[in-house]
Every structure is written in C-alpha cells, then in structure tokens.
Amino acid sequence: MPETQRAREVFLNPGEWFFGSGAIRLRTVLGSCVALVCWHPQRLLGGMCHYLLPKRAVANSKVLDGRYGDEALQLLIAQMRAVKAQPTEFRVSVYGGGNMFPGLVRPDNHYVGQRNVEQARRLLDLHHLPCHNFHVEGVGYRTVVFDLANGNIELNYLALQQPLGSPHGECAT
Numbered sequence: 721m722p723e724t725q726r727a728r729e730v731f732l733n734p735g736e737w738f739f740g741s742g743a744i745r746l747r748t749v750l751g752s753c754v755a756l757v758c759w760h761p762q763r764l765l766g767g768m769c770h771y772l773l774p775k776r777a778v779a780n781s782k783v784l785d786g787r788y789g790d791e792a793l794q795l796l797i798a799q800m801r802a803v804k805a806q807p808t809e810f811r812v813s814v815y816g817g818g819n820m821f822p823g824l825v826r827p828d829n830h831y832v833g834q835r836n837v838e839q840a841r842r843l844l845d846l847h848h849l850p851c852h853n854f855h856v857e858g859v860g861y862r863t864v865v866f867d868l869a870n871g872n873i874e875l876n877y878l879a880l881q882q883p884l885g886s887p888h889g890e891c892a893t
Contacts (some may be wrong), residue, residue, distance in 0.1 A: 727869060730769045735750045736786035739767030739799035746866040750816035752833035754789065754856070755864050756841050758796055758810040758849075759871040765803065766810065767796045770867050773832065774839030789839040797847065811852035813873060819859050820880075833857060 732748040739758075739808055744891045747766045748755055756858075759766040769792035776788050784791040800807050819839035844851055853873070855862070860879040867873075 727818055732768060734770055734772045735785070735792075736784045737764075737767060737792055737795050741765035741867065741868055744868040746864075746868065748864050750864065751820040752831065752836060754814060754816040754826055754833075754836040755844075756789075756793060756796070756840060757813040757815070757864065757866050757873060758800070758807075759811050759813075759852070759866075760800075761871055762809070763803075763805060764869070764871070765805070766866070766868055766871065767799060767872050768864070769793065771836065774835050783864035784809070785786045787837060789843060793843050793847070808848050808850065810849065811871075812844060813853035813855075814844070815853075815855050815862055815864050815875060816850065817838065817856040819857065822859050836852055839840045 725743040727745045729745040730744055730746050732738060732746060734753055740747055741764055748768065748770045751769070753772050754770055754846055755767045755770050769786055771789040772787045774788065775790045784795050786792040786795055797807050800810065817833035819831045820832050832858065855875055855877065858879060862879060863876045865874040
C-alpha cells in the first residue's frame with residue numbers, strides 16, 4: 721500500500737477511547753480490562769473504548785472518565801449523537817475481562833474482569849445496543865485491532881493457562 725494510503729495507527733491505553741472514521745486502525749491490549757468496539761456499517765464510522773473498572777466507587781466528578789465502563793460508553797454515545805447517528809445503529813463487540821490473577825479470589829468470588837464483563841452486558845442492555853461479537857473472560861491477554869475504514873476487527877488471544885471453558889460468551893444477558 722502506498723505511504724499516502726497507509727492507515728494511521730492509534731494505540732488505546734487503559735482509560736482511553738477514540739471515535740472517528742477513515743484510514744485509522746485502533747489497537748489495544750487487554751487483560752482484565754474490557755474494550756467496547758462500536759461500528760456503523762452504513763456510515764463507515766465507529767469507535768473503541770478501553771475501560772479498567774465497571775464504574776466509579778463514588779461519583780464525585782462532573783467530567784466523564786474513560787477508565788470506567790459506564791462513563792466510557794457515555795463518551796462514545798455522545799460522539800455518535802454529535803454526528804447525528806443513533807447508538808442503536810451501531811454493532812457493538814465486547815472483548816477482554818480476563819482473569820489475570822487466577823489464584824486470587826475476592827470474597828464475592830468475582831474478579832475485576834468478570835465485573836467488567838457484567839457491566840458491559842448491563843450497558844448493552846440499558847442502551848439497547850446490538851451485540852455483534854463477544855469474546856470475554858478466560859485467563860490471558862487479548863490484542864484487538866479495529867480498522868475504521870472497513871469495520872474489520874482482528875482479535876488475538878494468548879491464554880496463560882488452560883481455562884475450564886473456552887473464552888467466549890453470548891451477546892444476550
């Protein structure tokens with residue numbers, strides 16, 4: 721591909737998000753964090769967020785923060801509406817939520833990755849967003865590359881140890 725047509729690479733660190741269109745490839749690496757990938761197939765635009773925690777422990781700020789699942793999705797939805805697109809027109813994919821420390825168990829038997837995945841399910845349901853793909857939990861890392869020019873998503877999963885079941889899920893709650 722000629723230099724002028726190469727896609728710009730944008731790496732999302734934890735807590736970051738991006739929304740746009742064109743020759744841009746969004747990339748991230750996930751452990752217990754979750755990425756929500758939103759794609760509008762007719763308008764060829766979309767976005768991705770990489771959140772660390774389901775929500776703030778105490779809502780003490782009026783500024784939305786991409787580190788929290790509920791706020792990260794609000795940031796993406798605001799961008800969707802800013803371009804006059806309905807959030808329900810986007811296909812949403814959910815990735816991540818791995819158990820990075822399988823030997824550590826919380827009193828409620830939920831590790832942070834599970835709580836992040838549960839929040840993603842709640843958010844999809846709350847906003848009536850159609851789920852396109854769901855690859856979550858398990859023990860290991862994921863890399864996600866989302867091409868905004870065509871909606872293609874590359875997912876690589878590196879299992880740290882053999883989980884009891886395959887890391888996947890269902891879109892429906």
